[in-house]
Amino acid sequence: MFFTKFFTRDYRSYMDKGEKHFAEERYADARNAFLEALHKLEDSVGDSEAKAAIDRRIVDTGNRLGLLNLAEAEYAIARGEVAKAEEHLGLVLELAEDPVTRTKAENLVGSITSPAAPVQSPPTAHNCSGCSPQTGAISEEDHSHDHLSGEERFELLVQTLPEDLPQRYVALGGRFADAYLLVHDGEEKAGTAILEELLSEQDNDILLYELALISHRAGNAADCEAYFRRALTINGTNPLCCLGLVQLLADTGRLTECIPLLNSMIDREMLLEQAIIFLADVHQNLGNEEAAMGGYTKALAFPGAAKAAAERLVVLLQKQGRSEEAAYVAKKYLKGCC
Numbered sequence: 001m002f003f004t005k006f007f008t009r010d011y012r013s014y015m016d017k018g019e020k021h022f023a024e025e026r027y028a029d030a031r032n033a034f035l036e037a038l039h040k041l042e043d044s045v046g047d048s049e050a051k052a053a054i055d056r057r058i059v060d061t062g063n064r065l066g067l068l069n070l071a072e073a074e075y076a077i078a079r080g081e082v083a084k085a086e087e088h089l090g091l092v093l094e095l096a097e098d099p100v101t102r103t104k105a106e107n108l109v110g111s112i113t114s115p116a117a118p119v120q121s122p123p124t125a126h127n128c129s130g131c132s133p134q135t136g137a138i139s140e141e142d143h144s145h146d147h148l149s150g151e152e153r154f155e156l157l158v159q160t161l162p163e164d165l166p167q168r169y170v171a172l173g174g175r176f177a178d179a180y181l182l183v184h185d186g187e188e189k190a191g192t193a194i195l196e197e198l199l200s201e202q203d204n205d206i207l208l209y210e211l212a213l214i215s216h217r218a219g220n221a222a223d224c225e226a227y228f229r230r231a232l233t234i235n236g237t238n239p240l241c242c243l244g245l246v247q248l249l250a251d252t253g254r255l256t257e258c259i260p261l262l263n264s265m266i267d268r269e270m271l272l273e274q275a276i277i278f279l280a281d282v283h284q285n286l287g288n289e290e291a292a293m294g295g296y297t298k299a300l301a302f303p304g305a306a307k308a309a310a311e312r313l314v315v316l317l318q319k320q321g322r323s324e325e326a327a328y329v330a331k332k333y334l335k336g337c338c
Helices: 009-023 027-041 048-078 082-095 099-112 135-140 150-158 165-171 174-184 188-201 205-217 221-234 239-251 255-267 272-285 289-299 303-319 323-333
Strands: none
Touching (some): 009 027, 027 048, 048 082, 048 099, 048 303, 150 174, 165 174, 165 205, 174 188, 174 205, 205 239, 221 239, 239 255, 239 272, 255 272, 289 303, 303 323
16 A cells, blocks of 8 residues: 555565555465565665555455455355354454454354354464564465355455445446456456446446556556546545555655645545555655654554554654654554564
8 A cells, every 4th residue: 555666676576566466356465475575674774664564564465354254254154164164264363453354253253153162363463563474374364265156256355345335336237247357367358348348338436446457557557547537537535546546646756746635535534544644654755754743643543543653653753762752652552562
């Protein structure tokens, strides 16, 4: 999510690979790439902000994989496959940090296990700047959905989208679902042809968003931006289009253009936590440290953003010689591990 162009060459390639996999919804592959990026960065000095950015993407992939495994667990329970359900629920609790996802998993664990033998929730990996990643754990992720129909796979994939987008994606119908799965499975040419055909029949922000992603992966920033801006003229409240355009502007070095877009997202509470952190990151990279610190401090109030904000804030406080404040923030929000 954050500024791959600012990362140095030794780990940037792994970050780029991770972002590509994430955009393709290959979350296990993305997590492996981000963990490798973190590993490459371990011996670096003065890259705390880059570490924090990688850590957040590791959390993002863990949450997405947690949702996928939660859906697999529910499917297994419906089929009476308790052992398989327990395996997937264990992965949810190992990978996901999102409290809603973890609570659902814990409730399902409680519904299928004996009171005499409760299942212990694995501790959530911190993966913060000062901790080493547990790279061996991620190989256990079961990411196959061969038993699912195309319709079920599509609904499973889009359920991780924010706000009302899962329902809107499903409402676009079978042809769109076919295109979406083709793109997801690497058959972008065939998927693009269907998306363009559908777009010729109706202007739609979701179709334009998906074409923007394809253009981005092809390295065509101009077309990508054109698709995003066209989508936003149709629906200015699509959170993914807003964030996608912001990310593209940041990726191409147009940081000042990000600021009004991010302020608008914050005012409208669109992907609020991500927008607050992203805006603070923009100010930080523009050298506006006071504005960045204000943004990170604001983000501490949001559980989903507090850890990433604290990691960044601690670095800036230490830079200004405010060691006691940095220690307080680390103790309260990072449990002393950074």
